[in-house]
Amino acid sequence: MRKITYKEALREALREEMRRDPTVFLLGEDIGRYWGGAFKVTKGLVEEFGDERVRDTPISESAIIGAAVGAAITGTRPVAEIMFGDLTALAMDQIANQAAKIHYMFGGQVKVPLVIRTPFGAGVNIAAHHSQSLEAWFMHVPGLYVAVPSTPYDAKGLLKTAIRGSNPVFFCEHKLLYPMEGAVPEDEYTVPFGVADVKRKGSDVTIVATLYMVHEALSVAKGLEAEGISVEVVDPRTLAPLDKHTIISSVKKTGRLVVVSEDCKTAGVSAEIAATVAEEAIDYLDAPIKRVAEPDTPIPFSPPLEQYVIPNEKSIIKAVREIA
Amino acid sequence: MYKKMFEIRRFEEKVFELYAQNLVPGTIHLYAGEEAIAVGVCSNLRKDDYITSTHRGHGHCIAKGAELKRIMAEILGKKTGYCKGKGGSMHIADFNVGMLGATAVVGAGLPIAVGAGLSIKLRGTDNVVACFFGDGASNQGTFHEAINMAAIWKLPVIFVCENNVYAMGTRQSTVMLVENIADRAIAYGIPGVAVDGNNVLTVYEAAQKAVERARTGQGPTLIECKTYRHKGHSRIDPAKYRPKEEVEEWLRKDPIKRFKEKLLQPNTLLETEIRQIEKEVLTKIEEAVKFAIESPHPFAEEALEDVYA
Numbered sequence: 188m189r190k191i192t193y194k195e196a197l198r199e200a201l202r203e204e205m206r207r208d209p210t211v212f213l214l215g216e217d218i219g220r221y222w223g224g225a226f227k228v229t230k231g232l233v234e235e236f237g238d239e240r241v242r243d244t245p246i247s248e249s250a251i252i253g254a255a256v257g258a259a260i261t262g263t264r265p266v267a268e269i270m271f272g273d274l275t276a277l278a279m280d281q282i283a284n285q286a287a288k289i290h291y292m293f294g295g296q297v298k299v300p301l302v303i304r305t306p307f308g309a310g311v312n313i314a315a316h317h318s319q320s321l322e323a324w325f326m327h328v329p330g331l332y333v334a335v336p337s338t339p340y341d342a343k344g345l346l347k348t349a350i351r352g353s354n355p356v357f358f359c360e361h362k363l364l365y366p367m368e369g370a371v372p373e374d375e376y377t378v379p380f381g382v383a384d385v386k387r388k389g390s391d392v393t394i395v396a397t398l399y400m401v402h403e404a405l406s407v408a409k410g411l412e413a414e415g416i417s418v419e420v421v422d423p424r425t426l427a428p429l430d431k432h433t434i435i436s437s438v439k440k441t442g443r444l445v446v447v448s449e450d451c452k453t454a455g456v457s458a459e460i461a462a463t464v465a466e467e468a469i470d471y472l473d474a475p476i477k478r479v480a481e482p483d484t485p486i487p488f489s490p491p492l493e494q495y496v497i498p499n500e501k502s503i504i505k506a507v508r509e510i511a
Numbered sequence: 512m513y514k515k516m517f518e519i520r521r522f523e524e525k526v527f528e529l530y531a532q533n534l535v536p537g538t539i540h541l542y543a544g545e546e547a548i549a550v551g552v553c554s555n556l557r558k559d560d561y562i563t564s565t566h567r568g569h570g571h572c573i574a575k576g577a578e579l580k581r582i583m584a585e586i587l588g589k590k591t592g593y594c595k596g597k598g599g600s601m602h603i604a605d606f607n608v609g610m611l612g613a614t615a616v617v618g619a620g621l622p623i624a625v626g627a628g629l630s631i632k633l634r635g636t637d638n639v640v641a642c643f644f645g646d647g648a649s650n651q652g653t654f655h656e657a658i659n660m661a662a663i664w665k666l667p668v669i670f671v672c673e674n675n676v677y678a679m680g681t682r683q684s685t686v687m688l689v690e691n692i693a694d695r696a697i698a699y700g701i702p703g704v705a706v707d708g709n710n711v712l713t714v715y716e717a718a719q720k721a722v723e724r725a726r727t728g729q730g731p732t733l734i735e736c737k738t739y740r741h742k743g744h745s746r747i748d749p750a751k752y753r754p755k756e757e758v759e760e761w762l763r764k765d766p767i768k769r770f771k772e773k774l775l776q777p778n779t780l781l782e783t784e785i786r787q788i789e790k791e792v793l794t795k796i797e798e799a800v801k802f803a804i805e806s807p808h809p810f811a812e813e814a815l816e817d818v819y820a
């Protein structure tokens with residue numbers, strides 16, 4: 188199968204959906220003619236679809252999401268880009284109080300089919316305002332779906348599902364994944380929400396990981412195989428809805444669980460997954476659940492500091508060894 | 512003022528050089544070309560006055576009197592930097608000289624400046640706050656909320672918009688229909704002036720009036736300084752979206768070159784004096800670079816410190 192990057196896969200999804208459905212349009216800061224998106228995801232789309240549908244906006248995050256909400260409830264399918272995940276904080280009212288609640292609050296009268304794309308993740312030395320992973324904030328908001336693709340295949344398939352759906356989707360990307368290559372079929376496909384993917388089969392320990400951490404977990408699994416520890420890697424692919432069934436089935440088989448996530452540990456993604464397993468499958472566990480996550484600090488700038496806080500293969504291996 | 516402007520220019524050139532040598536982690540937003548603004552404004556401020564700054568903030572730090580070596584150390588991610596390596600280029604602060612910090616969230620500095628102005632008023636001192644932000648930032652909701660609030664409460668804030676024509680690749684004229692951002696002041700009932708931001712004397716005079724107004728309790732002013740950045744938006748940006756003629760025209764209006772020509776006119780600074788100033792600056796910058804390069808990185812575990820006071 189042909190290989191393309193995560194970034195290209197996202198762009199393909201946008202292009203194909205814009206061709207398929209004339210009501211789909213993009214808006215965001217510097218996504219169009221002059222820049223093509225801070226991470227170049229939308230590069231080249233303005234040439235095909237024009238400035239109306241690949242719409243550059245002022246630096247007004249709140250107004251970007253607000254405009255997307257208004258457009259979504261009046262017959263279009265906006266895909267908004269927030270340049271960096273941290274900056275979603277500026278649009279929080281529009282995301283959490285408007286987009287997420289309108290359908291419910293108005294008694295189901297109207298649908299809010301919009302997608303908010305944004306990159307999370309540390310590792311490129313751009314410090315506290317451009318590096319945090321905030322998936323858990325959005326997982327906590329009823330009414331939002333949260334996608335966390337780790338591969339080009341998942342990125343394309345999940346983005347298509349997001350655009351075609353009837354609900355607001357918070358679509359988390361990761362800065363370090365954009366250049367990563369992977370197999371993506373040329374034929375049409377989508378990836379459903381709420382269906383985890385077992386990225387590697389194993390029998391001794393289950394690692395549940397998301398986004399960039401999936402790749403760290405896979406490489407740990409490969410390394411530990413030589414020592415006779417068989418690791419299964421489960422990638423939920425969406426955090427809301429969360430595929431509890433696949434996670435719990437894996438834990439029932441292995442009896443051991445490590446959850447790896449790049450966000451802060453307290454009240455983070457790893458907390459939610461660990462709690463779910465503890466609540467629903469504690470009798471199947473042969474050892475305590477381990478969590479590998481960022482410590483509860485903002486992301487520091489200096490490389491030694493930053494590297495210290497990001498979970499990595501070493502910290503994952505340590506956690507696995509403690510229970511395997 | 513010439514010395515400060517020259518200091519900023521050479522400092523930025525040095526940062527650019529170090530970046531090319533892979534000594535600067537992350538990205539950088541250089542202030543080269545906009546020196547007249549920070550210097551023209553800050554020359555009207557006292558040490559105990561405040562400023563707030565942006566992602567393009569090295570020049571503001573220097574103009575407000577922060578130490579070159581600790582700025583450079585921070586940019587290189589060293590323990591001896593102003594923020595112990597936790598902030599980096601986009602997040603430098605020096606509370607000892609009233610530099611309340613740079614924020615990398617565009618437009619987030621405006622409400623903070625208003626808060627500082629409010630505290631001045633509440634504490635009954637006669638300080639003022641200069642708030643720097645870009646043309647792009649003026650499209651944030653915070654611009655409206657902050658200026659209006661400062662206006663109704665007559666706070667001692669000078670809003671300094673550095674209009675360098677672009678916000679990343681977005682040209683000002685494509686995201687606002689007014690030509691002068693200063694005109695927006697009408698909406699808040701405060702004075703708004705648009706000045707040549709590449710002429711340090713013009714900026715100085717406009718700031719002088721605004722500072723005077725602020726200090727005497729008459730409220731905020733919006734000053735728009737028309738300028739241009741010499742380099743791309745950030746280190747990786749070749750700035751191909753800017754027409755060549757436009758770039759050339761602005762390079763001819765280089766604020767440092769213009770000021771130097773003015774100073775060299777009869778009865779002002781002599782050429783030898785200027786040379787002496789430049790020499791001193793270069794030495795100081797070399798010392799700063801040496802200090803920064805020789806400084807240690809923080810210990811990794813320090814990442815866990817400073818989360819709570």
Ligand SMILES: Cc1ncc(C[n+]2csc(CCOP(=O)(O)OP(=O)(O)O)c2C)c(N)n1
Binds near residue numbers: 615
């Ligand atoms: C709230 C927010 N939105 C977007 C960004 C990404 N960003 C960084 S600088 C910049 C352009 C800022 O333009 P302007 O205010 O004119 O300042 P300049 O860079 O021209 O000095 C953008 C969009 C950000 N850092 N913060």
Ligand SMILES: [Mg+2]
Binds near residue numbers: 675676679
């Ligand atoms: Mg600008």
